[in-house]
Amino acid sequence: MDFEEVNRILFFTLNDIYPIATGRAGMLASNNPYVSFPFLRFRFKDKGKDDPIYGQIRETVKSFKGLLTWEMITFDDVPNYLILPTYVYSDGRPTSGDLNEHLIAKHGESLYRQMIDQAIVDIPNLAKAIKDKFPEQ
Template sequence: MEEININTIIFETLDRISDIRTARVSMFPLDDFYGHPPFLRFGFSLVDETELICILQKIINEFEGNIEWRIRKKTESKNCILIPTIFEEIQSEGQFYKKDFWIKQFGEDIYKRYVDFALEDIPKLAEHIKKGFPDIFFQS
């Protein structure tokens, strides 16, 4: 699968489930896969997305990939974030987009390994999400 497809496949999958109101579709920078941890910030164009987010959280919690993934919704934001748990658990204090911060936290080899694991998971996670919505993705 081409990198651009890996970069946007989760957005495209979620947008098929319900229209997404956020403009960002990329999960990582194409010019430097290790530029920051892969993630997707999104929100659905629904009056109340609570039920859909709960369903997605359950589906993502059941995903068995290289690493664990989470959806989080912060009370101060209308958006959710889909992120590898390892990066969500560390308080980045405004340093999230700085590769050097993550290298300092983990060491370069381990940081790159976590990112590689996440990039390998992304298409599999998209397929796992699709299986959770068979009426949308697997109609005959």
């Protein structure tokens, strides 16, 4: 699977379950995957934040066994959900500053890049785990 397929597979997997309302399909920057931590921001069309489908996906993401641990989160002040590696918000939601710079300072450049490489390996397997949870789609 090439990089662009890996970058978009989670978006397409979720969109196959139910149409997605948000437009960003990739989890990483196409030109340089190390520019930002991997994440998918999404919400389903015509589904409120309390729809049970989000809880089912969240449990699948949480129970996924990959190189990294993953989670699906949301914040009260936004309509979308995020699927991302747990390390991204392990210190909570920052109030200011660049989150990528914070993560690089916390983990070091080398480990930060290694975690992105691990995410690139995990993403297709995470998408498969979600697809397997919703086989009828």
